[in-house]
Amino acid sequence: MSTASLRSWLALRAVRGLDDATVCRLVQTFGSPEAVQAASIDSLMASGCISASLAQAIRRGPDDHTQQGLDRDLKTLERLQLSVVTCLDPDYPPRLKMIHDPPPLLYVSGALTQADRHAVAIVGARRATAAGRLLTEELSRDLASAGFTIVSGLARGVDAAAHRGALAAQGRTVAVLGCGIDQTYPPEHQSLRKEIESNGAVVAELPLGSYPHGYHFPRRNRIISGMCLGVVVTEAAIQSGSLITARLAADQGREVFAVPGFVKADNSRGPNGLIKQGAKLVETVEDIIDELLPQLDAPFRERLKGRVPHPVESPPQLGKAEATIYLALSFEPTHIDDLITNSRLPAADVAAHLLALELKHLVRQLPGQTYLRL
Template sequence: MNPYKEWILLDRIPHLGAKKCRELIEHFGSPQKVLAASFKELSSIPGLNKEAITYLNRKTSEIDIREDLKRLDEVNGRIVHFRDPLYPANLQMIFNPPFMLYLKGEVKKKDIDALAIVGTRRATTYGKLITRRLARALARKGITIVSGLARGIDTAAHQGALEAGGRTIAVLGSGIDIIYPGENKKLTEEIAKRGAVVSEYSLGTQPNALHFPQRNRIISGLSKGVLVVEAPLKSGALITADFALEQGREVFAVPGNITSPNSQGTNRLIKEGAKLVECAEDILEELEFSYLKKEDKQVL
């Protein structure tokens, strides 16, 4: 029996969602017991709508997860659920965390020392250079770099961490078997070898504009702080910064040219209280890291 079968099946039930799945498992004890619950037992759960009850009680046989299990095996993936000891500790602390993650690669206990680096897809040469330098310096100190695999700043952040021989986690707005953008497929394989590729979306899920804001809450949730490098005023990176503040995380920003649209978002963050970052030391002195390497402080 595949150990992930019931978790995937519960994830596929319409009208549920992560919060209610978590509540059901906590109430009944396991996904197996949730799926075996009677109509009367399910009806006693506050806030559980009739459509979800009907699916759980009568229609789970209509949901075919064989393709999900096949795809998970093909990408050498696994599931980390909220009761798994490997479920990221930082993520457990946010409001409405994913009740499970699809994962390719490996999450480790030391990934609690993580920093998210995000920014515009239309990054300048300068922005990508600074991002790689900062990611390298932080990764050398043992800090896991978290980002979203997008073009521009995200890609540079992952690359910088890998160049330093460090760990990095990519959070997708699609299934872990659907890599977007396509040109980052090779990078994704490297990330999976030296970190993890994760998503709350089921296998086969295509990228969708509505997924990315939700994805951003996981990027910040996995991290102790969020660094924004180059972001116009309507950048998704600012959504990640907002999530960070809601989650009680620190927000950092690299200042930029006041005439550049790419600097308007970061400069505004600094005006509003984000810590200005010129080197990795500006972050290291602000946050507490449990597994920080005791080497000479080389920042860039």
């Protein structure tokens, strides 16, 4: 996109009172933002989209202060080598274009591709349990291995696990930010963001420099759900923002999936509630794929039907002491002191066997000397 064309997009979006849906309708009606800006007040009003005052604001164009801000933004985009995809571009996510209020433009680092039309969102609690993160990674990895792009919000907890699962499968993943594209939130996910940019895209609708205010995220969530065939909620409390994403997905006609959990656990109340309301219960990736198959294009559907399901893994061949420790573990974190007590083995032996099990990718060590069975 040329600098002049991008300036026209940014200038049109900067008109106070002009919402996203109206911007998209105007450029689709007139063919380009330049044509919108050049149209007469009568033509703008005849489009049925806007009032006389908004038509006059479009004709006036940005004031000097706004123009200076646009100049700075254009220089920043060039300096950071960021791209912009508009609702008229072929690379704009096709499903996102169909929602009620699609963003007129998306700032992008990395790249959106045609493969992203087969996208599934995985969202959930920021304070996810170790078991929740592990299951999220597993679902994400299996979906990415099957060819789906994983979309999430780069947040702590479930979102980060979803991105990491896709990256572990060398698949595509997209992070949708609730701040400007020139910022990373949370800041400790800067390295994760770089990995995502190399294997997918980071996108944002907010102007450059926008701070990650809490009120940005509920609106951001419509993009996460809008890009996708469906939304999976793995863990979420009753007040979790991921339930907003699930509600938006249902409103947009997308599939909603939820992973059930222990009825007394706070992080299970959200998914369990969604299941009560009709969300598809998920135990394995096959539950998601089977539900989405009718919506997929024929070549992708045939590819999925022809894939070999994960074989049922036979119990690992372990020595007696290793087997004792392995069986004492579960999918909930277990402290090493409890393993020593339950196995009745010397502490040094338990530590050595745990290391051996880690090397065999059968257990994972977590902070605080706790361990989880894989």
